[in-house]
Amino acid sequence: MSLKGKYALITGSSRGIGRGIALKLAESGAGVAVHYFRNEAAAKQTLKMVQDRGSRGLIVQADTTKPDEISRMVKKVHADFGALDIFVSNARPELAAFFQPPMNITLEQWDAAFDSQAKGFLVGAREAAAVMRDSGRIFAITYAQGSRTGGLQPWVGMGCAKAAMESLVRYLAVALARRGITVNAISPSWTEDSVLNTLPAEAQELIRQWHSGGFTPMRRLATPADVGNVVELFCSEQANFITGQIIYADGGASLMNPEVPPEIQLR
Ligand SMILES: NC(=O)c1ccc[n+]([C@@H]2O[C@H](COP(=O)([O-])OP(=O)(O)OC[C@H]3O[C@@H](n4cnc5c(N)ncnc54)[C@H](OP(=O)(O)O)[C@@H]3O)[C@@H](O)[C@H]2O)c1
Numbered sequence: 001m002s003l004k005g006k007y008a009l010i011t012g013s014s015r016g017i018g019r020g021i022a023l024k025l026a027e028s029g030a031g032v033a034v035h036y037f038r039n040e041a042a043a044k045q046t047l048k049m050v051q052d053r054g055s056r057g058l059i060v061q062a063d064t065t066k067p068d069e070i071s072r073m074v075k076k077v078h079a080d081f082g083a084l085d086i087f088v089s090n091a092r093p094e095l096a097a098f099f100q101p102p103m104n105i106t107l108e109q110w111d112a113a114f115d116s117q118a119k120g121f122l123v124g125a126r127e128a129a130a131v132m133r134d135s136g137r138i139f140a141i142t143y144a145q146g147s148r149t150g151g152l153q154p155w156v157g158m159g160c161a162k163a164a165m166e167s168l169v170r171y172l173a174v175a176l177a178r179r180g181i182t183v184n185a186i187s188p189s190w191t192e193d194s195v196l197n198t199l200p201a202e203a204q205e206l207i208r209q210w211h212s213g214g215f216t217p218m219r220r221l222a223t224p225a226d227v228g229n230v231v232e233l234f235c236s237e238q239a240n241f242i243t244g245q246i247i248y249a250d251g252g253a254s255l256m257n258p259e260v261p262p263e264i265q266l267r
């Protein structure tokens with residue numbers, strides 16, 4: 001599939017899932033704006049990988065918990081490329097900024113989650129849509145399991161913020177439908193080469209074993225390239241009529257019944 005002549009901005013694309021999306025779009029020929037917050041070295045590395053794929057690239061810095069910085073970022077990318085067709089809201093603050101259970105989370109941590117996901121997506125999508133060409137694409141990267149469950153207690157701030165973001169996807173999809181701009185959320189399962197790799201080794205191993213042992217029917221975690229493939233797929237003209245949806249990219253994990261041990265379900 002060719003995305004030649006299209007221009008994309010992916011927040012948090014200096015590393016992790018965002019980088020996987022940036023590289024897939026670059027492979028398809030799209031110009032890619034690599035966004036980072038603090039780690040410029042990682043952004044430069046990703047930019048080189050984008051350019052090695054023969055694509056036009058640039059780097060942009062912004063704190064996506066701050067509306068004025070989001071506006072500045074989108075305007076700069078549009079001015080530098082001269083066009084914008086794809087906007088992916090993927091950045092998420094470090095765990096330390098929000099990862100606390102409901103009875104302990106500070107209002108500052110709660111705000112970090114909501115500012116980056118709900119407000120950040122509202123501002124980013126509005127700014128992008130204002131300059132985007134018709135038939136563009138807007139994506140929110142979510143974690144839908146965290147939005148609809150309560151077991152992973154310290155996820156409360158991010159889970160609630162992602163739920164608001166998913167709801168916003170539906171409202172924006174209707175608002176932008178007349179222009180042929182689609183708005184969808186993509187929900188990956190646990191993904192390699194991402195925040196996962198910053199968890200204690202024991203936690204990483206438990207998560208990998210749980211999924212390769214059967215809770216994910218495809219018996220592996222996701223990769224950043226898997227998520228990039230879904231974004232690329234939804235950028236095709238064939239996806240013109242799909243909007244306002246939450247797409248699970250999880251090897252079937254969301255199909256499992258959490259009340260029944262995997263050993264019984266997979267028998
Ligand atoms: N990892 C998973 O297993 C998984 C599963 C489902 C959904 N997701 C979702 O996928 C997205 C990416 O996750 P990831 O694990 O790939 O992330 P990650 O590896 O932790 O990377 C986070 C990215 O966000 C940027 N960032 C951090 N704080 C920021 C801020 N205040 N303003 C702007 N940018 C900021 C970072 O830039 P710097 O490095 O420059 O700070 C980096 O580029 C998130 O929305 C996450 O919720 C992840």
